[in-house]
Amino acid sequence: xxxxxxxxxxxxxxxxxxxxxxxxxxxxxxxxxxxxxxxxxxxxxxxxxxxxxxxxxxxxxxxxxxxxxxxxxxxxxxxxxxxxxxxxxxxxxxxxxxxxxxxxxxxxxxxxxxxxxxxxxxxxxxxxxxxxxxxxxxxxxxxxxxxxxxxxxxxxxxxxxxxxxxxxxxxxxxxxxxxxxxxxxxxxxxxxxxxxxxxxxxxxxxxxxxxxxxxxxxxxxxxxxxxxxxxxxxxxxxxxxxxxxxxxxxxxxxxxxxxxxxxxxxxxxxxxxxxxxxxxxxxxxxxxxxxxxxxxxxxxxxxxxxxxxxxxxxxxxxxxxxxxxxxxxxxxxxxxxxxxxxxxxxxxxxxxxxxxxxxxxxxxxxxxxxxxxxxxxxxxxxxxxxxxxxxxxxxxxxxxxxxxxxxxxxxxxxxxxxxxxxxxxxxxxxxxxxxxxxxxxxxxxxxxxxxxxxxxxxxxxxxxxxxxxxxxxxxxxxxxxxxxxxxx
Amino acid sequence: xxxxxxxxxxxxxxxxxxxxxxxxxxxxxxxxxxxxxxxxxxxxxxxxxxxxxxxxxxxxxxxxxxxxxxxxxxxxxxxxxxxxxxxxxxxxxxxxxxxxxxxxxxxxxxxxxxxxxxxxxxxxxxxxxxxxxxxxxxxxx
Numbered sequence: 001x002x003x004x005x006x007x008x009x010x011x012x013x014x015x016x017x018x019x020x021x022x023x024x025x026x027x028x029x030x031x032x033x034x035x036x037x038x039x040x041x042x043x044x045x046x047x048x049x050x051x052x053x054x055x056x057x058x059x060x061x062x063x064x065x066x067x068x069x070x071x072x073x074x075x076x077x078x079x080x081x082x083x084x085x086x087x088x089x090x091x092x093x094x095x096x097x098x099x100x101x102x103x104x105x106x107x108x109x110x111x112x113x114x115x116x117x118x119x120x121x122x123x124x125x126x127x128x129x130x131x132x133x134x135x136x137x138x139x140x141x142x143x144x145x146x147x148x149x150x151x152x153x154x155x156x157x158x159x160x161x162x163x164x165x166x167x168x169x170x171x172x173x174x175x176x177x178x179x180x181x182x183x184x185x186x187x188x189x190x191x192x193x194x195x196x197x198x199x200x201x202x203x204x205x206x207x208x209x210x211x212x213x214x215x216x217x218x219x220x221x222x223x224x225x226x227x228x229x230x231x232x233x234x235x236x237x238x239x240x241x242x243x244x245x246x247x248x249x250x251x252x253x254x255x256x257x258x259x260x261x262x263x264x265x266x267x268x269x270x271x272x273x274x275x276x277x278x279x280x281x282x283x284x285x286x287x288x289x290x291x292x293x294x295x296x297x298x299x300x301x302x303x304x305x306x307x308x309x310x311x312x313x314x315x316x317x318x319x320x321x322x323x324x325x326x327x328x329x330x331x332x333x334x335x336x337x338x339x340x341x342x343x344x345x346x347x348x349x350x351x352x353x354x355x356x357x358x359x360x361x362x363x364x365x366x367x368x369x370x371x372x373x374x375x376x377x378x379x380x381x382x383x384x385x386x387x388x389x390x391x392x393x394x395x396x397x398x399x400x401x402x403x404x405x406x407x408x409x410x411x412x413x414x415x416x417x418x419x420x421x422x423x424x425x426x427x428x429x430x431x432x433x434x435x436x437x438x439x440x441x442x443x444x445x446x447x448x449x450x451x452x453x454x455x456x457x458x459x460x461x462x463x464x465x466x467x468x469x470x471x472x473x474x475x476x477x478x479x480x481x482x483x484x485x486x487x488x
Numbered sequence: 489x490x491x492x493x494x495x496x497x498x499x500x501x502x503x504x505x506x507x508x509x510x511x512x513x514x515x516x517x518x519x520x521x522x523x524x525x526x527x528x529x530x531x532x533x534x535x536x537x538x539x540x541x542x543x544x545x546x547x548x549x550x551x552x553x554x555x556x557x558x559x560x561x562x563x564x565x566x567x568x569x570x571x572x573x574x575x576x577x578x579x580x581x582x583x584x585x586x587x588x589x590x591x592x593x594x595x596x597x598x599x600x601x602x603x604x605x606x607x608x609x610x611x612x613x614x615x616x617x618x619x620x621x622x623x624x625x626x627x628x629x
Contacts, residue, residue: 073499137568420496452602
């Protein structure tokens with residue numbers, strides 16, 4: 001179902017910004033806003049319009065319920081959804097974060113060019129495939145006891161660095177330093193621990209991947225920002241990682257959806273969709289979930305950190321040089337499924353808000369105090385993963401995002417075709433062959449899983465990126481072209 | 489007779505299925521068949537591991553949800569992939585389930601599918617339709 005199939009009034013309030021007024025659904029407390037070009041809006045599934053207006057009905061919501069141009073149907077919130085709630089009078093909802101808590105993107109640079117890497121690509125991808133386990137139920141190479149896992153979920157990347165899985169300077173190029181304060185392991189179930197304890201350092205499956213990419217001169221759009229982020233073009237090799245908190249975070253979300261269904265009766269909260277189950281943020285249930293969710297978020301930062309360590313080891317082994325001499329610094333790491341307490345200005349007043357981003361990325365602009373010192377003059381890097389056939393983008397946040405979208409932007413290209421439909425259109429082996437003909441080396445655990453992620457199943461990421469640029473909520477820095485991909 | 493079919497248009501980013509059975513037990517097994525096949529091809533998996541499952545719920549839809557969620561939990565916690573299951577249900581003041589699931593630790597010869605993150609309650613529906621129990625379930629992938 002598409003735009004013309006929704007009965008709601010959708011009006012353009014500025015170029016590529018569309019508003020659904022509160023009159024369109026009973027219970028809407030604020031308008032809904034969708035960022036989309038006319039073409040993207042036309043093709044958006046009708047679930048987005050229903051879901052973003054359902055979000056607009058949640059208690060304590062501020063200003064707008066927002067959906068980004070990569071938006072599509074999700075559970076409760078649409079994917080691409082952003083909403084901020086008053087921390088004293090508003091709610092927190094697992095449906096606004098997603099099952100994969102702190103699913104996110106990390107980009108790692110190298111000093112290598114593709115000319116240097118190409119002759120060793122097959123060996124490199126085989127080594128990466130070995131070092132970074134992917135697919136259903138895989139165990140990571142890291143063995144932790146319960147006490148160590150609890151420290152990891154409390155301290156995130158700081159635990160990794162203290163235990164030899166990172167460099168001290170890594171933390172400043174990770175959102176929130178890779179360590180969110182307030183994580184409370186006593187709020188995490190035994191089941192969540194059992195699901196996650198063996199999975200640190202693993203990719204998972206679905207749309208998660210590890211990709212070796214190149215930065216070409218002609219696809220750098222902002223050379224000053226690119227150089228600040230350590231990208232010089234000339235077919236420079238970089239590595240992108242997309243994954244989250246694995247079974248640990250999935251179980252935390254599952255556990256608390258059950259808790260919140262009961263809490264809603266207790267607090268007499270009504271929602272338009274069961275997957276919007278929520279609790280007042282300051283209630284015991286809300287605070288318990290927040291403490292457990294932060295554990296999962298920290299574990300996701302740690303997961304991507306351990307994967308970074310393995311990537312550095314793989315490159316070091318193949319190129320017979322230290323990772324330091326290969327210049328393998330983190331460019332940045334962003335969460336795109338998370339809720340955080342952030343100060344924002346509402347009607348001229350500073351307020352701490354519970355900002356939910358589900359399939360949306362923080363995008364703080366130049367001068368923002370939460371952007372790390374090396375990048376503060378430029379703004380925060382935003383990493384957007386495209387389909388494995390078409391490439392990805394590095395963007396940078398803007399001041400307009402901070403004032404208009406609670407400092408948020410898109411996260412990827414967004415699906416347009418179901419997994420089942422994609423598998424009917426192409427076989428995994430044929431897709432692998434097609435990608436290898438394009439010069440992309442593929443290592444996949446599941447051929448059916450590979451077929452589900454074919455480029456045709458996604459929107460054109462360039463359309464999405466151009467839209468957020470026209471809206472002024474991020475600017476393009478560079479496009480990143482895939483040359484190797486690992487999938488679960 | 490139990491059966492399941494995957495639904496294309498319900499979950500763009502994920503996997504949805506409809507399961508049918510003449511009894512609550514058949515529906516539980518039909519839904520498990522769909523979940524098991526999503527994770528890995530059960531014909532490639534030998535029954536080298538068996539795990540017992542006991543669950544209790546206030547109503548049957550919740551029992552089905554807990555049953556599927558338990559399989560997702562075991563997939564990661566053991567970790568294991570599945571070839572088949574059996575189940576018996578007793579309805580007293582609550583719904584009680586005793587089940588067994590068989591499968592194996594993950595091996596190279598297993599034809600793996602998608603790593604299911606969670607069973608969701610989005611468009612979740614369980615109904616007794618004439619002579620059949622019917623469930624619609626969306627799995628987060």
